[in-house]
Amino acid sequence: MISVTLLTGFLGSGKTTLLQRLLTDPGMARAAVLINEFGEVGLDHHLLDRIDDNVVLMKSGCICCTVRGEVADALMNLQSLRTRGEIDFDRVVIETTGLADPYPVLQTLRAHPVLRSHFENGGVLTTVDAVNAARQVEHRAEAVRQIAAADRIILTKTDLAQEAEIPALRATLSRINPSARVVTGSDATDAIVGRLDPSLPPLPDETEPDGHHRHHHNLNEDLGVVTFSMTIEERVDWTDFGIWLTLLLHRHGDRIFRFKGILAIEGEDRPVAVHGVQHLVHAPVHMEHWPDGPRVSRLVFILEGLDPEQIRRSFSAFMGLKQVKAVA
Numbered sequence: 001m002i003s004v005t006l007l008t009g010f011l012g013s014g015k016t017t018l019l020q021r022l023l024t025d026p027g028m029a030r031a032a033v034l035i036n037e038f039g040e041v042g043l044d045h046h047l048l049d050r051i052d053d054n055v056v057l058m059k060s061g062c063i064c065c066t067v068r069g070e071v072a073d074a075l076m077n078l079q080s081l082r083t084r085g086e087i088d089f090d091r092v093v094i095e096t097t098g099l100a101d102p103y104p105v106l107q108t109l110r111a112h113p114v115l116r117s118h119f120e121n122g123g124v125l126t127t128v129d130a131v132n133a134a135r136q137v138e139h140r141a142e143a144v145r146q147i148a149a150a151d152r153i154i155l156t157k158t159d160l161a162q163e164a165e166i167p168a169l170r171a172t173l174s175r176i177n178p179s180a181r182v183v184t185g186s187d188a189t190d191a192i193v194g195r196l197d198p199s200l201p202p203l204p205d206e207t208e209p210d211g212h213h214r215h216h217h218n219l220n221e222d223l224g225v226v227t228f229s230m231t232i233e234e235r236v237d238w239t240d241f242g243i244w245l246t247l248l249l250h251r252h253g254d255r256i257f258r259f260k261g262i263l264a265i266e267g268e269d270r271p272v273a274v275h276g277v278q279h280l281v282h283a284p285v286h287m288e289h290w291p292d293g294p295r296v297s298r299l300v301f302i303l304e305g306l307d308p309e310q311i312r313r314s315f316s317a318f319m320g321l322k323q324v325k326a327v328a
């Protein structure tokens, strides 16, 4: 049986950052990793071979696979490539999206007629953002569910958090999930690689005795959470962008769960990546080169109860840019 570890955690809590580290770790050389998009983890310079549209082989030996649609389909694809001898792996790590409730994936592993004879639950790792988690668990059911589902919790951004707040956060975490071990920062890679050994305690079986799954609400929809993306054809003025973003977050930060972007800045050859979670903006990153695809600026927001069109209009007006398009 192949053990499957689920990597979950609220939006922007550091899942991708952790995966980037894991992908180059020798302990992961025989792992297959399911991610939402290759682009997110910037695989280019780690890439050895492309196996099919959705599966690539990394220099470290690790397999990377994108999930387009159902996790079950991606796992079936991996399994059939493995059966045909085209790839080999001894464990799987699945990165879930930041709003996902981990249970449906666990249920799939348990109940899928084919998958359940090849894969077993190897545990849930939840990244918890030391800066934002206290607020998230108060307001967001998913954040609580993800913590509750964890076998191990990885505290991220402890370098950004007030040290004095960490004990209170740990206490909150242990109220929600007393059994999960909490590890921090640099211990995380070792802990995770070690964590992936097959001797994990199983999760409680939630399949009802009659074989039906528990009902899950689409929290995303229920809470009015929308993802919104816009592209900008013209070059962006960095100073203006900074002011606009500051004003936006000041006014609406509570309702902006996540934003990410790549910007073509006036007077700069290389693109600049920007990220943030609610009121927190991370240091911008000057990227080595543009990812594949058109070289236009792109901003993605995850909003709760905010009209995307309002953001597009405000950006366009403030920046004096005409070619700002909302994209689906």
Ligand SMILES: Nc1nc2c(ncn2[C@@H]2O[C@H](COP(=O)(O)OP(=O)(O)OP(=O)(O)O)[C@@H](O)[C@H]2O)c(=O)[nH]1
Pocket: 009, 010, 011, 012, 013, 014, 015, 016, 017, 018, 097, 098, 127, 156, 157, 158, 159, 160, 185, 258, 275, 276, 282
């Ligand atoms: N200072 C600091 N920044 C971190 C840490 N972990 C993650 N970040 C930053 O936090 C931002 C979000 O991290 P990601 O790894 O993209 O988070 P994610 O959980 O994959 O985000 P989504 O996929 O959007 O849900 C990035 O700008 C990271 O560089 C950390 O431990 N310390």
